[in-house]
Amino acid sequence: MMKLKRRADSSDDAGSWLTTYSDLVTNLLCFFVLLFSMSVVDSQKFESLSRALRSSFISRPGGGGSTLHHNMGKRILTVNFVNPDDTGKKVVDNERYIETAEGIILDDQEKIREEKYALVKEQLEQDFSELGISDLVDVIEGKDYILVRLNAQILFKPGSAEILEDGKNTLNVLADSLRAIDNQIIVEGHTDTVPINTPLFPTNWELSTKRATNVVLYLVNDLGIDPARLTASGCGEYKPIADNNTIEGRNKNRRIEFMIIK
Incomplete structure (x- = not known):
């Protein structure tokens, strides 16, 4: 009777261990899917991500800054997650990360804009030459x-x-x-x-x-x-x-x- 009881206890322990392991794997999978979805920002996701980042990082005491611009194309963005109660240096660092990302995107947009005008000028000169x-x-x-x-x-x-x-x-x-x-x-x-x-x-x-x-x-x-x-x-x-x-x-x-x- 004692051996049977021990086997039953052992069986219960094994089932509990497998349940915990399964939960852990599921949570890890969800975590990596979340990281992937936030690491690649396309034009449709950018605005919602911008609001989320600003709400999480900038709207705390000492935060500030302008909103991110939309329709900026694809960009890899590294997000540094912090505890909602953290302030001070981490908040400043996060603001810098976002401002850096904004700067990269705005620089790219300005380059595209200037290239467009250069093409217009070149086309006009060519057309007038042909005339x-x-x-x-x-x-x-x-x-x-x-x-x-x-x-x-x-x-x-x-x-x-x-x-x-x-x-x-x-x-x-x-x-x-x-x-x-x-x-x-x-x-x-x-x-x-x-x-x-x-x-x-x-x-x-x-x-x-x-x-x-x-x-x-x-x-x-x-x-x-x-x-x-x-x-x-x-x-x-x-x-x-x-x-x-x-x-x-x-x-x-x-x-x-x-x-x-x-």
């Missing part, structure tokens, strides 16, 4: 803009604001690149200092403004560019880029500019 008007066009990239400068003779006859057919072909090519981006565009008309005094254009203000307006209307009505992206402005002769005392300088000053705001 044979490179000597009458400048494409200039600044920190906050891309400037496309067209000599007025491409688009208009002297003293006129009606767009020439060759000018429309040039605008058609320009519009293809403008459709590839969604930035705001300021269209400016500029003249030289030679006075004009006609019923339609009493001064160069009216001429430059009407030219810019007609270009915008053509882009909107004929080429389908979103009017909310466009602004027409006339500057008259008051923003020269060359010397108005020479024929060459006056020719350069008669122009239409497209400032694409980054």
Whole structure:
């Protein structure tokens, strides 16, 4: 009877050990699945992960900082889990980890953005070269803009604001690149200092403004560019880029500019 009892006790102990081992394996599996799901952040998971990280690490005493940006693509992110009661150095370290991750993502986004504008500039230069008007066009990239400068003779006859057919072909090519981006565009008309005094254009203000307006209307009505992206402005002769005392300088000053705001 004693031996039977010992066997029963031994059997009960074995079953208890197996149950504990099974629970341990299950918990480990869940833990590693959790780590994997949090280590690879895609565009759909990033926002929810951002909120969770900020809530866990930053919203404690001494925390702070801005929210993470969404739609940043895939990124490997190392998370340092801490006890909810921990403060001080661990909280600061966790904030640094998150700020580092944000910095990496923002840097990548800025690189992609700059590459996009570089491609737009390159395409415009190639298109104008194929049209044979490179000597009458400048494409200039600044920190906050891309400037496309067209000599007025491409688009208009002297003293006129009606767009020439060759000018429309040039605008058609320009519009293809403008459709590839969604930035705001300021269209400016500029003249030289030679006075004009006609019923339609009493001064160069009216001429430059009407030219810019007609270009915008053509882009909107004929080429389908979103009017909310466009602004027409006339500057008259008051923003020269060359010397108005020479024929060459006056020719350069008669122009239409497209400032694409980054």
